Amino acid sequence: MATFVLLSSLGPDGFARLTENPDRMLEVNAEIESMGAKVLHQWAVLGQYDFINVLEAPDTETMVQITTTLAARGTMKTTTLSAVPVEDYVAALRRS
Numbered sequence: 001m002a003t004f005v006l007l008s009s010l011g012p013d014g015f016a017r018l019t020e021n022p023d024r025m026l027e028v029n030a031e032i033e034s035m036g037a038k039v040l041h042q043w044a045v046l047g048q049y050d051f052i053n054v055l056e057a058p059d060t061e062t063m064v065q066i067t068t069t070l071a072a073r074g075t076m077k078t079t080t081l082s083a084v085p086v087e088d089y090v091a092a093l094r095r096s
Helices: 012-020 024-034 060-071 086-095
Strands: 002-010 038-044 051-057 076-083
Touching: 002 012, 002 060, 012 024, 024 038, 024 060, 051 060, 060 076
Parallel strands: none
Antiparallel strands: 002 051, 002 076, 038 051
16 A cells, blocks of 8 residues: 545635535545545645645555546645655665
């Protein structure tokens, strides 16, 4: 399993949906898990992004499906980062 950081910014419609139904966030988490990923950590933040999510997924293709499905609704924009444990990063450098 690979780890990904999903940064999301809500648009006006996204904030409206969340205000009307605060549990929507948990519903989206269930949708993410139904697509094959697991939500490991999640924070609401102030600043450029509204939420930081740390997900575990089997592969990049799963993350493509998740981010495309969520963004296609028009309620949010995402930035997805692949997260590599530092130990794995160092080991890769040692091998090269």
